[in-house]
Amino acid sequence: MQSLGRRLFAEWLGTSFLLAAVVGSGIMAQKLAGGNVAIALLGNTIPTGAILVVLISIFGPVSGAHFNPAVTLALAARGELPWRLSPAYIVAQLAGAIAGVWIAHLMFELPLWQVSVTQRTGGAQWLAEGVATFGLVLTIFGCAAKAPSAIPYAVGLYITSAYWFTASTSFANPAVTIARSLSDTFAGIAPAGVVPFIIAQLLAAAAATVLSGWLWRPSCSQSS
Numbered sequence: 001m002q003s004l005g006r007r008l009f010a011e012w013l014g015t016s017f018l019l020a021a022v023v024g025s026g027i028m029a030q031k032l033a034g035g036n037v038a039i040a041l042l043g044n045t046i047p048t049g050a051i052l053v054v055l056i057s058i059f060g061p062v063s064g065a066h067f068n069p070a071v072t073l074a075l076a077a078r079g080e081l082p083w084r085l086s087p088a089y090i091v092a093q094l095a096g097a098i099a100g101v102w103i104a105h106l107m108f109e110l111p112l113w114q115v116s117v118t119q120r121t122g123g124a125q126w127l128a129e130g131v132a133t134f135g136l137v138l139t140i141f142g143c144a145a146k147a148p149s150a151i152p153y154a155v156g157l158y159i160t161s162a163y164w165f166t167a168s169t170s171f172a173n174p175a176v177t178i179a180r181s182l183s184d185t186f187a188g189i190a191p192a193g194v195v196p197f198i199i200a201q202l203l204a205a206a207a208a209t210v211l212s213g214w215l216w217r218p219s220c221s222q223s224s
Contacts, residue, residue, distance in 0.1 A: 019100025049160030116188025
């Protein structure tokens with residue numbers, strides 16, 4: 001068992017890299033796409049899915065590689081993470097997410113402090129976030145039950161796919177949602193859209209947790 005300090009640092013660092021990839025690739029994609037939004041989105045999608053495979057592979061043995069408060073709460077609800085550790089995990093994820101956004105800004109010589117003006121709101125967007133998060137949590141628990149070694153690849157591929165089949169481009173993560181509100185770039189979301197996104201994400205994660213407990217019985221071999 002890794003020490004709590006190592007686990008929290010892994011969550012902080014992994015979430016930092018995740019957001020640096022999400023925001024940084026969005027900035028780069030927009031610069032190079034020549035106004036073609038589809039190409040820009042593709043340039044944002046591929047690095048995000050790829051970095052998830054890497055980050056889950058290297059940090060999974062340390063902290064479980066949650067990088068996502070919704071996943072942390074789902075694992076706590078299943079008894080796979082002590083509830084008392086959940087707040088510390090979530091704080092580390094939030095701090096890492098914001099740090100990753102700021103690092104992306106610095107790498108591209110943009111102002112450190114920004115607030116997004118990109119509106120992402122409405123019933124379709126909230127449904128999309130619910131679908132994205134529901135599928136993500138099912139992906140994690142389904143693989144954990146039958147093929148734990150596939151989790152990094154399955155999560156990376158799921159997010160790559162969900163970028164394109166959801167109207168919201170699949171944030172599926174409260175820490176990501178909050179941090180992206182602090183970047184007025186391709187990946188941003190205006191602060192007014194943050195709370196509804198997070199509510200949709202948490203409700204969907206709860207539903208997926210309940211369903212996964214029925215689909216894959218606790219007696220199955222599982223890991224985070």
